[in-house]
Amino acid sequence: MKQNNGAIRRLKHRYIFLSAIVALLCVPWQAALAGQGEGPAEELTALKVRCDHLVNYFPDGITVEYDSALATVIDQFVEEGYFRDTGEYIQRRLITTRLAAGADTVYTVDFHPGFSLDPMFIIYGGEPGNLKPLGYGINGLHISFPGDGFFYLTGHTDNCFNQRRKFTVRDGAVVEIRQPFYYVGLQTVAKADFDLYLDIESTQVVGHVTSGTPITVVVNSGDSYLIKTPRDILGWTKFEAGRQDTVIQGIFFFGD
16 A cells, blocks of 8 residues: 555656646747747846957857836946955946836846856845946846836856846845756757666656757756757756766856
8 A cells, every 4th residue: 555655656756747848838828829928128227238259259249238217327337346466446337127017126236257258136125326226247148127127137158058047135134036847948969878867866767868869958957957858758867066067069168
């Protein structure tokens, strides 16, 4: 009887997992049908961040998107960003913005290029002349303030892929909104052979990928990645955190 109960629990866990994946894959067309989403980018204004010494490393550039009805553009260097080693100002004040229409609190958004290719955005609260950072800088290449009460960061920097994250401010601190998985959505190829497993714990091999096979990296959880094969078969693989190179092209730690 205990064995049957254990089997039932495993089936329930797999059902919940598959339901989450199906829901994740259905979100884009459901949002399109409903005509709504989390602040469509086409309604926002984009400001390109000027940072010449990062261009060769991030050719797609660095941007902040904002709702022009909620934000004010500043776009200038600030005293806090003076770097004595080079005699340059490197921290740039980008915008001030509210997170939603009707909100009273105004936040200040700065960009800092980092000291070793780890660009970040810093969110401040308070009045001009008395600004206080609401936590550490958040690594990313693109930050978006659509006016829905949240802000969104993307970018392959100090992580292993282009990570999409969602944040808000609670009790005077920036907090990340948890997700069941991080979406990856990378169509790529295998650089070496590797096994696919039934679950994140790698308890059972369910498939094998050979070098050169085109694959899709669907989602990420910790060190594990859900892979879709050319025959639309799913399985998990895992890499140690911080690896500068993996068996999948495009999945690697970019940072120090």
